Amino acid sequence: MQTILVASSKGGCGKTTLTTNLAAARAQKGRRVVIIDADRQHSSYRWCARRAEHENLPGVLGMDGPPSQCFDRLPEGTELVIIDTPAGITEYQLSPWLERADVVLVPTLPSQIDFDATAEFLDMLCGNARIRRGKLPTGIVCNRLKPWTYASQEAMENLRELSFPIIGGLRDSQAYVLLTGLGKSIFDYGSELVRRHQDDWRKPLRWIARQS
Ligand SMILES: Nc1ncnc2c1ncn2[C@@H]1O[C@H](COP(=O)(O)OP(=O)(O)OP(=O)(O)O)[C@@H](O)[C@H]1O
Numbered sequence: 001m002q003t004i005l006v007a008s009s010k011g012g013c014g015k016t017t018l019t020t021n022l023a024a025a026r027a028q029k030g031r032r033v034v035i036i037d038a039d040r041q042h043s044s045y046r047w048c049a050r051r052a053e054h055e056n057l058p059g060v061l062g063m064d065g066p067p068s069q070c071f072d073r074l075p076e077g078t079e080l081v082i083i084d085t086p087a088g089i090t091e092y093q094l095s096p097w098l099e100r101a102d103v104v105l106v107p108t109l110p111s112q113i114d115f116d117a118t119a120e121f122l123d124m125l126c127g128n129a130r131i132r133r134g135k136l137p138t139g140i141v142c143n144r145l146k147p148w149t150y151a152s153q154e155a156m157e158n159l160r161e162l163s164f165p166i167i168g169g170l171r172d173s174q175a176y177v178l179l180t181g182l183g184k185s186i187f188d189y190g191s192e193l194v195r196r197h198q199d200d201w202r203k204p205l206r207w208i209a210r211q212s
């Protein structure tokens with residue numbers, strides 16, 4: 001079983017979008033996936049419930065609660081756990097989730113404000129001994145890119161200054177907004193429209209697979 005922690009102290013950077021699409025990508029490959037929603041907003045948890053209404057889609061089990069309880073309650077045969085965390089999370093709150101994680105994903109948006117906040121958050125993560133020693137793989141995903149803009153290109157350049165790898169970039173698209181609201185993902189379709197979004201995921205999915 002692999003446990004992926006999706007975290008950033010910055011609000012609205014794409015933690016839930018990353019969590020739900022990653023869960024669906026793996027569920028579509030036949031994996032038994034659980035999302036633990038550690039955020040009181042319960043966005044991922046609600047996404048799982050909405051998804052269950054679509055009989056033709058492979059389900060993702062949503063759970064919530066403190067780390068110890070959640071991990072004790074995992075169904076037998078669970079292959080992937082993804083933990084969605086809230087904005088503004090403190091080192092203290094993050095610590096029990098980090099303990100259980102095999103991989104950490106940090107989404108960020110392509111702007112200086114987000115870059116600064118991400119840099120601070122990564123400093124905080126370096127307080128964790130496993131991360132500091134390189135024993136807990138941690139990757140940055142730049143989200144909502146408009147690849148043709150100078151701002152997006154500059155953001156990708158700036159991110160390279162950070163001491164963690166940029167494992168991928170996802171473009172800005174209404175497809176994420178619409179599909180997430182329906183309990184779906186870009187991996188639940190095969191149309192030309194979502195294919196280039198799926199291509200964006202190839203690199204991060206490969207990186208994640210390599211960490212197990
Ligand atoms: N790649 C994208 N393209 C377009 N819209 C996006 C993309 N990623 C996220 N969004 C939208 O941005 C908003 C914030 O995304 P999301 O909820 O995933 O962020 P979050 O980090 O989980 O937020 P919070 O800190 O509130 O939990 C949502 O409306 C979402 O639909």
Ligand SMILES: [Mg+2]
Nearest residue numbers: 015016039043
């Ligand atoms: Mg969220």
